[in-house]
Amino acid sequence: MKRIILLLTAVLAFSSLLAACGSSGSAPKKFVIAYLPQESDEKRAEINKDFETKLYQQLGVPVESFKATSYNAAIEAMKNSKADLAVFGPFSYIVAVERAKVEPIAELTLPAMAGKPASVIIVPKNSPIKTVADLKGKTFGFVDPVSTTGHLLPKAVLVKQLGITPKELESGFFKEVSFAGGHDKAVLGVVRGQYDAAATASMIPATLESKGLIEKDSYRVIAESESLPGTAVGIRGNLPQDVKTKVKDFLLSYNYPEYFKNAFGSADAKFIEANDKNYVRIREIAKSLNLSPEDLLK
Incomplete structure (x- = not known):
């Protein structure tokens, strides 16, 4: 009998060990959200805190x-378990999946942007620049190397409209190229004369204008990109499954228009089921421009 009890104890212990090994990770003592560089203000910070x-x-x-x-x-914070959740643009999402094993937990859909250009290239209102061809020899501001609307899409627009290769665009077409570090900074850089032109998400200039941060009609749009799928919400892949489930349930049931209006510029926005297939087109564009995660995140 004693041997049987010892055997049962060993079996139970082994089963517990297998169960532990099968979990996605240890339960976190805290949950950390990483906010990406975007236009921000006190109201957005307040609404984020409520979230x-x-x-x-x-x-x-x-x-x-x-x-x-x-x-x-x-992305590096997610990779090193220093952050657990982030709302990524489509391009930064696919880089985060490959680089940091991030998983899609939900998708942010913006009905107001459906079918509309996701990215624009702008110049100062009184600039002599009329088309992208006029940008040759000028200074240009992108947002961030891994920004969808601030780098990937506008670069694709430039390559297509100019009829040149990505390499030709990067090797002498512009006088100087900079990364502003945020969509608002890119727009302000144009309005204040720091850049001859810049790329940004299409909704940002009007948002800054409505908040009085730039003067009305202080910029002109000279090029537009195609529309985009929803924005991916990524979660750290090695979190326990029960934590992922709770976060997913929370997002899919989150219904606060004021939050969506202040955080994403549209009260009609909402979180829906994630679908990685929505980002196939973004992966194709990145491949055509030779933009790999390893090159971008050096």
């Missing part, structure tokens, strides 16, 4: 956040 409080009530562990200095910094 974090509600998520805390769902998870039962403290929810913290930080503003990443770059898309790369947010």
Whole structure:
């Protein structure tokens, strides 16, 4: 009998070990959100804090956040288990999947942007620049190497409209190319004369204008990109499955128009089921421009 009891004890212990090994990771003592470099203000910070409080009530562990200095910094934080969640643009999402094993937990859909250009190239209102061909020899501001609307799409637009290769664009077409570090900074760089032209998400200039941060009609749009799928919400892949489930349930049931209006510029926005297939087109564009994660995140 004693041997049988010992055998059963060993079997139970081994089963527990297997169960532990089969889990996605240890339960976190806190949950950290990384906010990507975007246009921001006090109201957005306030609305983000309310979001974090509600998520805390769902998870039962403290929810913290930080503003990443770059898309790369947010992705590296996810890779090194320093951040657990981020709302990525489509391009930064596919880089995060490959580089940091991020998983899609939900998708942010913006009905107001459906079928509309996702990215624009702008110049100062009184600039002599009329077309992308006029940008030759000029200074240009992108947002971030891993920004969808601030780098990937506008670069694709330039290559297509100019009829040149990515290599030709990067080797002498512009006088100087900079990365502003944020969509608002790219727009302000144009309005203030720092850049002859810049790329940004199509909604950003009007948003800055409505908030009085730039003067009305202080810029002109000279080129537009194609539309985009929804924005991916990525979660750290090695979190326990029960945590992922709780976060997913929270997002899919989150219905606060004021949050979506202040955080993403549209009260009609909402979180829906994630679908990685929506980003096939983005992967194709990245491949055509020779933009790989390893090159972007050096």
